[in-house]
Amino acid sequence: MTPPPPAEPVAAMVRPASRYRDSKVNRDLLGVMKGTSIGYWALLGLCVLMVHVAGGIWVYQVYKGLGIAGYAHPVFWGAYIVTFVFWVGIAHAGTLISAILFLFRAKWRNSINRSAEAMTVFAVLTAAQFLGIHVGRMWKSYFILPYPNQRGLWINFKSPLMWDTFAISTYATISIVFLFIGLIPDLAIARDRARGFRKGLYAALSLGWQGTTNQWKAHNRTVLHLSGLATPLVLSVHSVVSWDFAVAIVPGWHSTIFAPYFVAGAIFSGFAMVLTVMIPVRRIFRLEAYITDYHFENMSRFILLTSIIVGYAYLAEFWTAWYSGVEAEQSAFWLRAFGPYWISSWVMIIFNGVLPHILWFKKVRTHVPTLFVLSVCINIGMWFERYVIIISGLSREYVPAVWGTFTISWAELGIVGGSFAFFSMFFLIFLKLFPIIAIAEVKEIAIHERAHAEEGAH
Amino acid sequence: MPRILGIYDLPGKTAAAITQIRARGYTEIITYAPAPFTEVEDAVDPKPSGVRLYTLIGGLAGVVTGFALTLWMANDWQIAIGGKPFSSIPPYTIIAFELTILFGGLMTALGFIIKGKLLQFKRHDVYHPRFSAEDFGVVVTCQSRDVPELESLLRAHGAMEVTLVES
Incomplete structure (x- = not known):
């Protein structure tokens, strides 16, 4: 046996970068962050402009009062709360993909979890804006926090609005922690390859990450525990949001089905938003090798499943109203389908309960343009679902003398439009600053595949 | 004390090398990996993280x-x-x-x-960007007399490179 060649001194090891083989996954996925086109800046500019316009409208609303937002008797929860619930719903797919699919060891989540987690954080931040926007005296919003004020008075923990405060702030915090912990190994990859300002940014954000055994062990355990904590959290958040309504005695709201119905709707709309955003991202950045049709197909299956649950809830609500024999409930649901908001109701029923059934066909599930159109329809349908529940409920309560009709105002349209720009703005900035696909997790699969191929060859 | 660094391309080889090195009684082992691989982590320390x-x-x-x-x-x-x-x-x-x-x-x-000792910002002297590419690194601290044995152990499990790091 020939003796092994002698070990090289350390000076020989520290070689120029060209001496080692950088990973193709690194190059491809860090490549997304490089360079910006005119289209990118135009889109970002448009979003920033819309956010400023919405901000201007909001300042005017603070000055004039909520009257400009169409808030008038009997509807005092208008499009702002509709949009709040919509964005909280959108925030659900991220945690579902990251936490629940992680616990089920569904490896296909690896290509889409980062973007979904980022969407979760931005959607929660967008939703949180509306809690401040929809109150009359926003400068007193801090009253919802349990702080020791000079009167010795405390907040009322029996109110669902308090549960909401705790649920949403916990969800925002845990989502940010989850996103950040997952990003650390990828930030270290970016740090090792970046220069200038970016190197400093990634070096600071990746902390002391070197990928040692201890660090990976702690990382795995942390992700596992955060997933375990986030799974009941994600189910609780939209349940709590649904109780904002279900605990009230408004006809059409006071129902025990609300929590599961809202959670299913949230996952449904969240997956639709992931599709709406990721289909163009995949196309523009040529990520077909990482986000495959298989990913879209799996997401479509989730959409189909949750659509069936949501569709069942729609039917069950009508059934319960009829079977209850309560006149106010029966009238609320009759008016929902044939009253002044019938268009919104039928948009909701058709877009959320009927249209997704085309996903029973594999041809549809793998046809990306159809999926994109369907996902946009579902987003519209889910916004209208909240519109129908909130507006039709409030405008038709028990006493016909206090019935009214709500029409969305220009101020609400501006701010609701601004919320979409706010969400998109963060997402666009994230795209260029942070890896949009979890590099280390994709690499884990790639290396395993390489190992299997090599073992097979021997 | 000298340290010896072996570079691997696959987690299975890395884990096998670590298992044998530990069986030979070496305890001061640091491993760098580009992604989480339980076989490598368990080979270094089977205890769950605290x-x-x-x-x-x-x-x-x-x-x-x-x-x-x-x-x-x-x-x-x-x-x-x-x-x-x-x-x-x-x-x-x-x-x-x-x-x-x-x-x-x-x-x-x-x-x-x-x-994870994440507030120790200074990276180890043996850390190299190749560990955030697709390579695995195994660093073993040993006595000078053990260097030849460790070197052949690392190479026996398919190390692509073996480097002596003087401390």
Whole structure:
């Protein structure tokens, strides 16, 4: 046996970068962050402009009062709360993909979890804006926090609005922690390859990450525990949001089905938003090798499943109203389908309960343009679902003398439009600053595949 | 003491090398990996990470804080609402639940930072960007007389390179 060649001194090891083989996954996925086109800046500019316009409208609303937002008797929860619930719903797919699919060891989540987690954080931040926007005296919003004020008075923990405060702030915090912990190994990859300002940014954000055994062990355990904590959290958040309504005695709201119905709707709309955003991202950045049709197909299956649950809830609500024999409930649901908001109701029923059934066909599930159109329809349908529940409920309560009709105002349209720009703005900035696909997790699969191929060859 | 670094391309080879090195009695082993591989982590140290204790402490602190906060506040300045008792456990359970998750999650993150030694910003002298590409590194601290044995051990398991790092 020939003796092994002698070990090289350390000076020989520290070689120029060209001496080692950088990973193709690194190059491809860090490549997304490089360079910006005119289209990118135009889109970002448009979003920033819309956010400023919405901000201007909001300042005017603070000055004039909520009257400009169409808030008038009997509807005092208008499009702002509709949009709040919509964005909280959108925030659900991220945690579902990251936490629940992680616990089920569904490896296909690896290509889409980062973007979904980022969407979760931005959607929660967008939703949180509306809690401040929809109150009359926003400068007193801090009253919802349990702080020791000079009167010795405390907040009322029996109110669902308090549960909401705790649920949403916990969800925002845990989502940010989850996103950040997952990003650390990828930030270290970016740090090792970046220069200038970016190197400093990634070096600071990746902390002391070197990928040692201890660090990976702690990382795995942390992700596992955060997933375990986030799974009941994600189910609780939209349940709590649904109780904002279900605990009230408004006809059409006071129902025990609300929590599961809202959670299913949230996952449904969240997956639709992931599709709406990721289909163009995949196309523009040529990520077909990482986000495959298989990913879209799996997401479509989730959409189909949750659509069936949501569709069942729609039917069950009508059934319960009829079977209850309560006149106010029966009238609320009759008016929902044939009253002044019938268009919104039928948009909701058709877009959320009927249209997704085309996903029973594999041809549809793998046809990306159809999926994109369907996902946009579902987003519209889910916004209208909240519109129908909130507006039709409030405008038709028990006493016909206090019935009214709500029409969305220009101020609400501006701010609701601004919320979409706010969400998109963060997402666009994230795209260029942070890896949009979890590099280390994709690499884990790639290396395993390489190992299997090599073992097979021997 | 000299350290010897072996570079591998696959987790199976890395884990096999580490297992044999540990069987030979070497205990000071540091491994660098581009992604999480349980076989490599278990070969170095099969014990689960201590992060779980942090989660437990955080979760327990959260549930206690949640109930203590709501019960104390409701009784500190009593306001009768809807004829319900001041100490209403069902609604307070929601607050306690949310704080369990919040404190548990934040403590888990703290545990990760402490157990992963993430506040030690200075990277090891042997750290190389290739470990965030697709290569695995195994660093073993040993006596000078053990260098030839370790070198052949590392190479026997398919090390692409073996380097002596003088300390």
